Amino acid sequence: MADTTIDVREIPPVNRHPKIHEAFADLDSGESLTLVNDHEPKPLFYEMQAEVESFDADGYTVERRDDEKYVATFPKK
Structure with missing residues (x-):
């Protein structure tokens, strides 16, 4: 499995x-x-959940690393 980071x-x-x-x-x-x-990309999470059928919302994770750095993972079914 590959992981793309942006x-x-x-x-x-x-x-x-x-x-x-x-x-x-x-x-x-x-x-x-x-x-x-x-x-925290909450609006994006809700957008993906509503609009992208292949988004695995149950596998989504987000971690706050510091005040201006959040790392979120959006898995694809």
């Missing part, structure tokens, strides 16, 4: 979700997308 802190906010969705779509089943973000 540090979205370096991407302008308006471009983040499209880039994330594109990277997630490129994954194979069983792979995951790991995001490094400056805030």
